[in-house]
Amino acid sequence: MLIAEGLVKHYGHRAALDGFDLEVAAGEIVGLIGHNGAGKTTFVEVVTGLVRPDAGHARIGGLDALRAGRAARQLLGVAPQELALYNRATVRENLRLFAALTGLRGRRREQEIARVLDELHLAALVNLPVGVLSGGQRRRVQAATAMVASPPLLLLDEPTAGADPETRSALLTAVKARAEAGAAVLYTTHYLPELVDLDATLALARAGRVIARGTQQELTRHLPSELQVTFADPGEPDLRLSTTDPGADLATLLASGRTPASVDVRSPSLDDLYRSLEATVDERDAEARHVAA
Numbered sequence: 001m002l003i004a005e006g007l008v009k010h011y012g013h014r015a016a017l018d019g020f021d022l023e024v025a026a027g028e029i030v031g032l033i034g035h036n037g038a039g040k041t042t043f044v045e046v047v048t049g050l051v052r053p054d055a056g057h058a059r060i061g062g063l064d065a066l067r068a069g070r071a072a073r074q075l076l077g078v079a080p081q082e083l084a085l086y087n088r089a090t091v092r093e094n095l096r097l098f099a100a101l102t103g104l105r106g107r108r109r110e111q112e113i114a115r116v117l118d119e120l121h122l123a124a125l126v127n128l129p130v131g132v133l134s135g136g137q138r139r140r141v142q143a144a145t146a147m148v149a150s151p152p153l154l155l156l157d158e159p160t161a162g163a164d165p166e167t168r169s170a171l172l173t174a175v176k177a178r179a180e181a182g183a184a185v186l187y188t189t190h191y192l193p194e195l196v197d198l199d200a201t202l203a204l205a206r207a208g209r210v211i212a213r214g215t216q217q218e219l220t221r222h223l224p225s226e227l228q229v230t231f232a233d234p235g236e237p238d239l240r241l242s243t244t245d246p247g248a249d250l251a252t253l254l255a256s257g258r259t260p261a262s263v264d265v266r267s268p269s270l271d272d273l274y275r276s277l278e279a280t281v282d283e284r285d286a287e288a289r290h291v292a293a
């Protein structure tokens, strides 16, 4: 649904995007993660048509997002990081406006608005001007404007920033439902457990490029688990080790005749993955600097 290839965008000497490639399939949620300044928002802005890249291509549903911008934009709903709402208009008026921009009219429009109000727990706020809402409520309204016309591509840039747990959970449930109904979703966040809840595939951005891409399983498979064993014999010290094959280690332990009282295996988390990928790139950078020196 979204295919971006070789996107480059410079601001002065700084490359915000430096050969950024990413594909998002229909029905897929891609969690786009990476340090501050990695290029995530710039990528969203290029796909949205707010920023013109210096090089590269982006296609939305087969349409050239850079040349056929208007037609391509009909296919996407965006919740930008910098909120873009009409503060004097009510929640309902904002939703009507965003729905109308995509061509939704009449009864269908009102049905879609009712659905998204319900999904994002906004019904009680519908007649309030956006300007009087809290930060988290506004962010939820922005997500609603992105979803209201049920576009086939959703770009959600940190949609849960500042959200309380209930809001977060409503938003994640709504995003999952949209993907199950076939939407392609690009979801940026700094809060990695959300991506586990969403069962998202991952794209890790670093210095304007995607340096790792795959399912959570694929990307965490090679990382070690933590194995912790306590023993029935009080004289025997606890065992704690980092291993890529906890099953084999446990079998060896049992074969040795010792009797475990408890066994705990902690699988690698997305935090572990993030740290390991960042560390690998840091090492490579250090080597490159060493060779160049």
Ligand SMILES: Nc1ncnc2c1ncn2[C@@H]1O[C@H](COP(=O)(O)OP(=O)(O)OP(=O)(O)O)[C@@H](O)[C@H]1O
Residues within 6 Å of the ligand: 011, 014, 015, 016, 034, 035, 036, 037, 038, 039, 040, 041, 042, 043, 081
């Ligand atoms: N309008 C702009 N003018 C100048 N530099 C910019 C502009 N927009 C982005 N940049 C620079 O481009 C780089 C990428 O920024 P971007 O906002 O895309 O990162 P990000 O991954 O979204 O970060 P964050 O996690 O903080 O949202 C940064 O170094 C930033 O300073």
